[in-house]
Amino acid sequence: MLVAGMAFEEVDAVVIGSGMGGLAAARMLAQFGGKRVLVLEQHYTAGGMTHEFARQGRYRFGTGVHYMSGNAGPFLNFMTDGRVQLQPLPDDYDVLHFPGFDFAVPATREKFRARLVQLFPDEAKAIDRYFRKVRRAMVGLAARNVLSSMSSPVRMMGFPVVERLFPAAYRSLRDEVHRSVTDPRLRAILEARWGLYGTPPATSAFGYHAAVPTTFFMDGTAHPVGGPKAINEVVLEILAERGVEVRVRQLVRRIVVERGRAAGVDVVDQATGREYRVTAPAVVSAAGVRNTYALLGREVDLPAEPSAVMLFLGLKRSPAEFGVHGENHWFMPDLDGSARGTLYVSFASLNNPAARFHTVELLELVDPGDFERWRDRPEGYEQFKAEWTDRLLDRLEQRWPGFRELVDFAELATPLTFENYQHSVRGSFYGLAATPQRLRSRAAGARTPVKGLVVAGQDAWGSGVVGALAGGLMAANAVLSGRRTGAMWRALLAPVPPVSGVWRGYLRVAAMDTVTPQIRRIRLEPLDGGVLPFGFVAGQYLKVELPVAVEPIERSYSICSGPQATGYAEIAVKREPDGLGSTFLHDELRVGQALRVAGPSGTFTWAPGTEPGDGTLLLIAGGVGVTPLMSVLACAADSGYRGRIVLLLGCRGEVPFKGELDRLAALLPALEVFVFRSGPAGSGRIDLGVLRRHAAGASRVHLCGPAPMMQDVLGHLATLGVPRDIVHTEAFVSGSSGRTRRERAHAVALAAQQAGVAEYRIGVAGGESFPCPPGQTVLDAANTARVPFPQSCGEGSCGTCRVRVLKGDYETDSRGMFSAAELDDGWRLACQTLPTGDLVIEAP
Known part of the structure; x- marks a missing residue:
């Protein structure tokens, strides 16, 4: 029904529901049909039953994925571009x-x-x-x-x-x-x-x-490494790259039918209450057959489907102490396959090497009618759930005496829970009942009596993630033309091409050792051994997700091992007293745990033959800033490099990597190492006098360390006439240094909002200007406006995105990438510079 003042939007296809079936249909329609696709999700999180929830800031639970086929199958591989890793059960x-x-x-x-x-x-x-x-x-x-x-x-x-x-x-x-x-x-x-x-x-x-x-x-069977959300995140990222828009908290009220054909949907934005209509010649419903027909004002005559209760447990210790190794356990009350009392127990954390804390999930299928009396959550509902919880824990205790003592957290979900979060009819867990009547029904499948309206998900094929994905393909099969359908199936059945560019995935912590009391080295290997899924150049770094809280944080760490060692990559991390990432890696990380990694990245690189002539390769480091230079030295040694190398290393206390430096000195006859200890008993700093003795004849300089040290050294090198274009820099960014860029961006955006400013302009000297919303960096604004910019890391470590600000106000963090003279001349990092007014910059 049209409402006065209702807004209208138009797309080529609208998808109701963001479960795997709906997302699969959305991708196929966008990729092979060239359609503008909008996905509407009533929940506040997209991804359907692949999403997770957290409790007590430590326990993460999947809602519907417990295990899947061990080879993932072509559907899941295609949907994730082969980027989801599976851990075999x-x-x-x-x-x-x-x-x-x-x-x-x-x-x-x-x-x-x-x-x-x-x-x-x-x-x-x-x-x-x-x-x-x-x-x-x-x-x-x-x-x-x-x-x-x-x-x-x-x-x-x-x-x-x-x-x-x-x-x-x-x-x-x-x-x-x-x-x-x-x-x-x-x-x-x-x-x-x-x-x-x-x-x-x-x-x-x-x-x-x-x-x-x-x-x-x-x-065989497997569990997604990183949990079900690993599937969710990759699929949503790929859809965004293909222009598919996914909106959450959007409740579809009605499917609009005009002259016997689907014409769109009426929607209410549950966050704002705004009502609007999306017109589209194709409507895909991944909300289930019963919900789909209800949106048409009709009913479906099929056997009632079951639902379930699920008990989510957080454990104090590993359940492996009871002899469990990650297998699932099914408890049957009799030999007759009784519907009542069949219990399934899954140990997800034992099959997810990225899990920090141990969890268990129990599922018992039930008749949702048994829970109708609790629909309005009257007094006694919580007691009812507590009794269910005790009964289920008793069954575990009978099998594994002492199991109750392990339980630190318990929460029970009932059919009413699933109905609330999934918007499913009576909390149906697997969609339509898997009966012969369903197979014979014309209502159960991808097609509907309404032209232009198709069903995706479990009800279009069968239960589970793979069944939902197949249902999404059936929906696309029904919408696309024959030629485009053929292209879709050829792509689905073809081998997934290897991922190009930056690799993202999980590596296992294989070993850890102490470099100094404040520096720890961590070796990362592929989950199943073998060769790393990426190659790297000496001097590059990895971005590592660290599960320090419910939401991980990302930190960048230089690789300290040489690129010739293809079976592993090592990073070295200095403990920072207030650093969330470094304290986790020093105090809580354990061998065997998997960490999500992206990389390699960075242009602070060296390979034999990259310095002109026979000049000296001058390496200058402060403290843990020597980490990427250890990779350079290892590369030189492994390749039989015979050129002159000088390492100037400033530090306090113990010399980082002293044993490795001694070993490398034996392998590199032209390597000279000079250590400068700061402090009263030290040998001084890397000052102008030191650099005057060693910079002469340098054909390439690599500099990495704390910001003040780098700024001083850059100034000294300029004084000595060392050409700036042979000086390569990478910042050692302390985890305890001031506000983060996100915090600064939020403050800038808030101040602009209060001042009524919606946009700044960034003018390029001798060129055109482009817009910059408050809170966006110069680099992000340039990328949005498609203004070409040299860039690499995007976070202020590499110094590639140098830009000269000629005029205007801004906030920035130079990260020690520039000398005092360069700073006075206006040189800044575009990725760290947040305009607080209109700017004029010199084109890079």
Whole structure:
């Protein structure tokens, strides 16, 4: 219904819901259809069930991803450009606990079959027959789901044919298992793990069971390194790069239909209350079939779907002390596959090497009708949840005596919780019930009776992240033209090309040692060993995410190892008393933990042959500023360099890397090392007199250290007539130095807002001007305006983005990259300079 004054927006396609299905459809429509896509999410966080939440500032919990296929599959690889890393679960990844016996499910079909035959030799032929039926049922399910994305005439003709060709897919799980085997224990094992899609054996379609626990997991299972949010973050980043806009807290009230065709959606912004309409010829709903039809004012006649309670536990210590290694545990109350009492337990932190604190997640599928009396959260609801929590903890205690003592935090989510956060009908956890009725229903699938309206996500294919992604592809399959659909499928099935540019991912802490009492060296290796996923040049650095709180902080650390050692990269970190990052790395980091890394970056680099002629390579460092220069020296030694190298090292206390310097001096016959200790008993500073003795004949100079030291040395080198273009600088940026750039930017933006200033202008001498919103740096504003600028790190470490400010007011941090004379002449770092008025700069 139109509201007076309602605003209108127009896009090519609008997607309702930002689960993996909706995001997959959005990417395909943008990439292969060239469409302007808008994604609307009612929650305050995008990503659906891949998002995480935190408690007590330390425990992080996934909401829907517990494990997935060990090879990720082409859909997830494509959606993430191959950038999500997976940590394999133990080979026996699911342990089934029945009354009287246990069974561990191994990671491959061959091992699974062999173990079943070993335990049930009289059923060997029946087991083989069962696995043959699994393959055919899986093909039948896939054929049915692909047909659901096609036109109505094709569906009408195709659905009956698929059912005739693949009848097992449409039978109940109970019926099909009983047709194959007779032993009650073997039946129980084959029927188990129906909790992965939520519908009990008596009513679930065998096709769904064949797909999820019996096929998708047969190549092993894995957990995303960094948690489910690692998938979420990468997918959203890629969508942003492709121009897809994702808005959160946007509640779709109605799907607009005009002359039998979808024409857009009516939306309310839950943050502001603003109502608006988005017009689009294509509407993709990843909100589930029932919600989609409700937005049309219709209902769907299908069996009710289940929901779940989930208990999230934070532990004081590792659950590994009970003999758990990361496998999942299923507790079945009987051999009959009862819907009540089947409990799934997942140890996510044991499978995520990036996790700092240990967590456990328990899931029990329930009838959401049992929770209706608590809908308005009357008195007694919290007590009810506490009783559920105690009952679930009792079951863990029975299996692992003493487990309760480990529990530091517990929180229970009920179907009402999922309904609130997911906006799902009665808190349905896996979408539509996985029944034969669903397979036969024209309402369950990608197409709807309304032209231009399609369904994505779990309800368009099946449960889980991969099922949701496949559902998104079905939605795109229904919207795109034939030629563009063909291009999409060719791209999906092709190998994912390697990531170009800066690499981002997790490396494992392999070793740590003490360089000095204040400097720690940390070795980072690939998670599975082997060669680093990137090469680097001596002198470059890595950006490292440090999980010091709920939200990580990012710090840059120079690589101190040589580039010829391709199996690892080492960084060295000085403890700063007030530095969040350095204190974490010194006090809390443990061997085996994974850290998210981006890099390599930086232009403070050297390789043999980069200095002209036979001149001296002069290296000047202050304290831990010697770190990147150790990489330079290692590179020189490994390459057999024979040129003259002079290292001037200023420090207090112990000499950093003294043992390594002695070893390198033996390998580099032309290396001369001079140490200058400051302080009363020291040998003085690297002053003008020192530089006069050593700078003569230098053809290349590398300088790194604290800002005051660098400023002084730059001035001395200028006095001695050393050409500025042979002096290469990198800042040693202390974690305790003043306000951060973000804090300064916020203050500048706030002051401008209070003054009523919406924009500054930055004029380029001899060129045009460009806008700069308050709080944005000169470099960011130039990049937004597409003004070419030399740049590298973007954070004030490398000095590449030098710019001369001729006129105007600003705040800046020079980071010691300039001498006093250069500062007086107006030279600044564009990435650190925040205009507080209009500026005029000299073009770089």
